[in-house]
Amino acid sequence: MYKRILVPLDGSAVAEEILSAVTFLANGLHARVQILSVIEEDVVAAIQNPLQGRFLEQTQSTATGVAEAYGKRVAAKLGLPAGQVDVTVKVSSVPETILREAERAPDTLLAMSTHGRSGLQRFVLGSVADKLLHATKAPLLLYRPSEKAPAKAASLMTTVIVPLDGSALAEKVLPDVVSLAQTLSLKVLLTRVTSLMTEYYAGEGFYAVPQSIVTDLEQEAIAYLNAKAADLKKMGCKDVAVQHMQGSAAAQVIDLAHATPDSFVAISTHGRSGIGRWVLGSVADRVIQQAGCPVLVIR
Numbered sequence: 285m286y287k288r289i290l291v292p293l294d295g296s297a298v299a300e301e302i303l304s305a306v307t308f309l310a311n312g313l314h315a316r317v318q319i320l321s322v323i324e325e326d327v328v329a330a331i332q333n334p335l336q337g338r339f340l341e342q343t344q345s346t347a348t349g350v351a352e353a354y355g356k357r358v359a360a361k362l363g364l365p366a367g368q369v370d371v372t373v374k375v376s377s378v379p380e381t382i383l384r385e386a387e388r389a390p391d392t393l394l395a396m397s398t399h400g401r402s403g404l405q406r407f408v409l410g411s412v413a414d415k416l417l418h419a420t421k422a423p424l425l426l427y428r429p430s431e432k433a434p435a436k437a438a439s440l441m442t443t444v445i446v447p448l449d450g451s452a453l454a455e456k457v458l459p460d461v462v463s464l465a466q467t468l469s470l471k472v473l474l475t476r477v478t479s480l481m482t483e484y485y486a487g488e489g490f491y492a493v494p495q496s497i498v499t500d501l502e503q504e505a506i507a508y509l510n511a512k513a514a515d516l517k518k519m520g521c522k523d524v525a526v527q528h529m530q531g532s533a534a535a536q537v538i539d540l541a542h543a544t545p546d547s548f549v550a551i552s553t554h555g556r557s558g559i560g561r562w563v564l565g566s567v568a569d570r571v572i573q574q575a576g577c578p579v580l581v582i583r
Contacts, residue, residue, distance in 0.1 A: 290386050444550050447475055
């Protein structure tokens with residue numbers, strides 16, 4: 285299970301929204317927390333140019349001191365034993381540094397909040413969280429606070445929602461789910477969404493999909509969920525429920541997350557990137573953007 289939780293912070297209130305979830309997990313898993321602040325090299329270089337090297341050293345030293353003091357203040361607010369929290373400050377490129385730190389040690393969970401840019405701005409500019417989502421091999425806990433309402437405190441997580449689609453890829457998240465459920469006494473809610481058009485176009489008109497096909501797909505989905513639930517119970521999960529839904533996979537998972545108090549979502553993803561992802565999107569992307577709760581992503 286996760287022995288180290290890496291928490292990149294940039295000094296913003298948004299970035300700190302992940303901290304309640306981090307405290308909950310660190311307490312339950314007895315994991316060390318590493319607070320990481322990264323000072324961009326370009327920012328320091330831009331400040332020091334007029335006076336060359338000496339000013340660079342002074343500026344870097346000052347910036348590092350400020351970041352270290354900030355990290356220590358945050359560490360104190362976590363309420364964890366002093367020896368359980370480390371503060372690290374580095375001067376380098378932000379996403380690359382976080383990526384290296386996340387993969388430096390095994391059993392590391394990378395946890396961070398995201399501003400959740402969308403649309404063309406996100407495609408052109410990207411974001412640190414977005415880059416990490418599609419680059420890191422480490423498990424990633426992402427949380428996008430709501431823009432319209434106060435963020436839901438994730439100080440208590442009692443239910444993990446696990447979207448499955450019948451594929452081996454989606455099931456890659458289950459070992460992590462089992463470990464978390466056993467250690468933290470979580471309820472596991474397995475869900476599968478049947479997305480089926482009730483009509484299809486052929487030739488010169490629309491034709492109804494036979495009800496027998498709809499029924500067969502529903503029964504297959506429910507049987508699959510029940511089988512996976514039985515597997516998880518054999519592996520030691522005490523509280524496992526299933527829920528079959530119809531419609532858009534992302535929309536149904538998002539609605540379920542909103543309706544389930546003290547929950548988080550655990551999901552696997554291909555980690556698609558570039559033009560294909562911009563055009564097509566993915567269930568994981570939409571869930572991260574709109575679920576309003578932490579989302580554990582296993583890539």
